[in-house]
Amino acid sequence: QVQLVESGGGLVQAGGSLRLSCAASGRTSSKCAMGWFRQAPGKEREFVAAISWSGRTTYYPDSVKGRFTISRDNAKNTVYLQMNSLKPEDTAVYYCAARTRMSVSDLKYEYDYWGQGTQVTVSS
Numbered sequence: 001q002v003q004l005v006e007s008g009g010g011l012v013q014a015g016g017s018l019r020l021s022c023a024a025s026g027r028t029s030s031k032c033a034m035g036w037f038r039q040a041p042g043k044e045r046e047f048v049a050a051i052s053w054s055g056r057t058t059y060y061p062d063s064v065k066g067r068f069t070i071s072r073d074n075a076k077n078t079v080y081l082q083m084n085s086l087k088p089e090d091t092a093v094y095y096c097a098a099r100t101r102m103s104v105s106d107l108k109y110e111y112d113y114w115g116q117g118t119q120v121t122v123s124s
Contacts, residue, residue: 002026002113004096009118012086016122020081022096022115031102034072034079035111038092038120045095045108049081053102061106064090086122093117 008020022034035050049070050059058070069082079096097111105111 002030002032002098004098004113004115006094006096006115006118009094009120011121011123014086014088014122014124016086017082017084018086018120020083020094020096020118020120022079022081024077024079024098030098030100032098032113033101033104034070035097035099035105036070036079036081037095037097037108038090039095039117040092043092047106047108048094050104050106051079052104057104059104059106083120086120088122088124090120091122092120094120 003026005023012018031053033052036048037045038048039045049068051070051072055072067085072079095117096115098113099111
């Protein structure tokens with residue numbers, strides 16, 4: 001089992017930045033690729049970013065490419081999501097997820113563990 005705890009969410013004005021963190025505990029010896037997803041009220045949970053176990057491969061949808069950056073520190077069992085140039089449409093609950101494979105994925109069902117989420121609200 002892997003437990004994931006997100007932090008760093010909050011309220012920010014449009015154009016601002018936030019940095020989310022996801023701390024993993026439990027079976028952290030597993031070589032997991034990690035991802036971030038988000039879910040706005042009344043919408044499906046959508047893919048935001050993914051990073052391979054090694055950190056050499058990252059993947060983003062067009063909606064956040066160039067604004068968001070995912071990174072990881074395996075020594076600290078922590079994954080980060082740096083979000084810049086935030087827009088009101090980025091408002092959502094952001095979830096960290098882990099999959100027991102080393103390669104990236106943008107598919108929700110390929111992730112095995114999920115955090116509880118952290119709220120990000122971007123005001124216009």
